[in-house]
Amino acid sequence: MSTLVTLKLDSNEGPLPSPDLLAALATLDPETLRRYPDATLLEATLGSRFGVAAERVIVTAGADDAIDRVCRAYLGAGRTMLLAEPTFDMFDHFAKLSGGTLARVPWAGRCGKFPLTAFLDRLGEQPAVIAVVSPNNPTGATATTADVRSLAEAAPTALVVFDHVYAEYADEDITRAVIDLPNVVVLRTLSKAWGLAGCRIGYAIGSAAVIERLRIAGAPYPVAGPSIALALTRLAGGDTTLRTHIARVREEREDLCERLTALGLEPLPSQANFILVECGALAPFVTAALAALGVVVRAFPNRPGLTSALRITLPGDAVAFERLVAALETALAPEALLFDLDGVLADVQHSQRAAIAATAQAFGVSITSAQVSAAIRRGDAANDWVVTRRLIEAGGQRTSPDDVIARYQSLYMSLREREVLIPTTSLLDRLAARRPLAIVTGRPRAEAEWFLERVGIAHLFGTVVAMEDAPPKPDPAPVRLALERLGVRRAWMVGDTSDDMHAAAQAGVLPLAVAAPGDQAPADGAWVLGQLTDLPELLP
Numbered sequence: 001m002s003t004l005v006t007l008k009l010d011s012n013e014g015p016l017p018s019p020d021l022l023a024a025l026a027t028l029d030p031e032t033l034r035r036y037p038d039a040t041l042l043e044a045t046l047g048s049r050f051g052v053a054a055e056r057v058i059v060t061a062g063a064d065d066a067i068d069r070v071c072r073a074y075l076g077a078g079r080t081m082l083l084a085e086p087t088f089d090m091f092d093h094f095a096k097l098s099g100g101t102l103a104r105v106p107w108a109g110r111c112g113k114f115p116l117t118a119f120l121d122r123l124g125e126q127p128a129v130i131a132v133v134s135p136n137n138p139t140g141a142t143a144t145t146a147d148v149r150s151l152a153e154a155a156p157t158a159l160v161v162f163d164h165v166y167a168e169y170a171d172e173d174i175t176r177a178v179i180d181l182p183n184v185v186v187l188r189t190l191s192k193a194w195g196l197a198g199c200r201i202g203y204a205i206g207s208a209a210v211i212e213r214l215r216i217a218g219a220p221y222p223v224a225g226p227s228i229a230l231a232l233t234r235l236a237g238g239d240t241t242l243r244t245h246i247a248r249v250r251e252e253r254e255d256l257c258e259r260l261t262a263l264g265l266e267p268l269p270s271q272a273n274f275i276l277v278e279c280g281a282l283a284p285f286v287t288a289a290l291a292a293l294g295v296v297v298r299a300f301p302n303r304p305g306l307t308s309a310l311r312i313t314l315p316g317d318a319v320a321f322e323r324l325v326a327a328l329e330t331a332l333a334p335e336a337l338l339f340d341l342d343g344v345l346a347d348v349q350h351s352q353r354a355a356i357a358a359t360a361q362a363f364g365v366s367i368t369s370a371q372v373s374a375a376i377r378r379g380d381a382a383n384d385w386v387v388t389r390r391l392i393e394a395g396g397q398r399t400s401p402d403d404v405i406a407r408y409q410s411l412y413m414s415l416r417e418r419e420v421l422i423p424t425t426s427l428l429d430r431l432a433a434r435r436p437l438a439i440v441t442g443r444p445r446a447e448a449e450w451f452l453e454r455v456g457i458a459h460l461f462g463t464v465v466a467m468e469d470a471p472p473k474p475d476p477a478p479v480r481l482a483l484e485r486l487g488v489r490r491a492w493m494v495g496d497t498s499d500d501m502h503a504a505a506q507a508g509v510l511p512l513a514v515a516a517p518g519d520q521a522p523a524d525g526a527w528v529l530g531q532l533t534d535l536p537e538l539l540p
Helices: 020-027 039-050 062-076 089-098 115-122 145-154 207-217 223-238 240-262 280-292 318-333 352-362 369-377 385-394 401-419 426-436 446-454 477-486 498-506 532-538
Strands: 007-009 057-061 080-085 101-106 129-133 159-163 184-189 201-205 275-277 295-299 311-314 334-338 438-442 461-464 491-495 510-514 527-529
Touching: 007 311, 007 318, 020 129, 020 223, 039 057, 039 201, 039 223, 057 062, 057 207, 062 089, 062 129, 062 159, 062 184, 062 207, 080 089, 080 115, 089 426, 101 115, 115 145, 115 159, 115 498, 159 369, 184 207, 201 223, 240 275, 240 318, 275 426, 280 295, 280 311, 280 527, 295 318, 295 446, 311 491, 318 352, 334 477, 352 369, 352 385, 352 401, 352 532, 369 385, 385 401, 401 446, 426 438, 426 532, 438 477, 461 477, 477 491, 491 498, 498 510, 510 532
Parallel strands: 007 295, 080 101, 080 129, 129 159, 159 184, 334 438, 334 491, 438 461, 491 510, 510 527
Antiparallel strands: 057 201, 184 201, 275 311, 295 311
16 A cells, blocks of 8 residues: 655655755765855855855855844843734744744735734834744735835834744835844845745844854854755756746645635635644644645644644645645535445444354354454454454454355354444435545445445445455545545545545545444544534534
């Protein structure tokens, strides 16, 4: 069974590097590893891009390091940082570590204009540092040149930290318009649009006096030599790939906003390489659902005002973008519902589970119901005959598959009348009225159909994928076959074992877990249903 490759869209990284950049690692001068790193050339190169001297640039270990240096140099006990709420949480982190005080200004509407008036109204508190993040993380909203200038002029004794790390994605890069203001320092990075997050290349641009103060506030060699060399190589390669990446992200930004809106969510306008989307009470479910489908996004369960929102990085790649869209549509617009049979629709405690234990006993091995449950939870257990033989052999007895099957079937056929329907027929009627239903089971077809007919629900299911139709779960083949037979692409599947969960996820179907009677729900589902009656409320 193949492993689902994770699409990581929670950290706002940029594009993959070119093969040429990776090849440059092999040609590094050995002295790059032996000597302490020298960032002078990189600082000069970065300075030349903005028309400033190298002494006005400091290379840092990501923009985070620059924020830390600002807080060490300008904050401390009795000093205040003024910042928007919400904004990049590393400002909070480093300000608190420095002993400084935080004064927050709500960014009203999150996606509206920068709250300049509200900032100006708080200047009476004599902030030592004013933090402005634009495009703002996590909202994507922006401040203008006039906003930054107004703050710098109105608070000449404060340092205005202008975090502009997403500038490449914005409609306007205002670095050049503000870097000559004496009390403004601009933070930039190669971690985002330049695709070098793993190299940790951030930098700050400001007056020579401010930059010198930041140098003193941190370690002398913040960035490794190979990272510096790769950054120089990347910058020397020109901006062509950068522009292509930015254009792609901007297209995705517009497209994803439209798709999220169509799915009933509320995306905020953004000028960054991410979108913040309001999901309401669905936020935890959407986060878990996407993760189960291999797509990781950023949630904010502990951030006041953001608990109902998710931040989704735009991948900047057509294949990855389509995978993101497919996962969102599967989570929020399923076309069908698939069900495992045993333990989900049929209570098999006194039939199949009892037959397993009785068969083992017939071969001289005594096992408990808890041992049967544990064997099924371990996985690769969609076939009761196989599970039974494993338990017998674990008990020290050798058996043939044919002997186990014969004994199990004899016992099961005498016990199967004890099986009962777990959900009510009316619940299944309501679900069938909203989506096509299907069964994906490891039972032989005749036994599955016998149960469905006996309890009067066979007519509700568009197809039954049984033992004879495909390899057993956790292979995704039976789940894919159910989709094919129903003529749909997106579905949810309710199961009670890890095999169900893995098969569904590998097939691109959302796995929902439920506990079989007398057992516990698998831990690897996207979402655990307390019972099947929870399903209609969760279903869009």
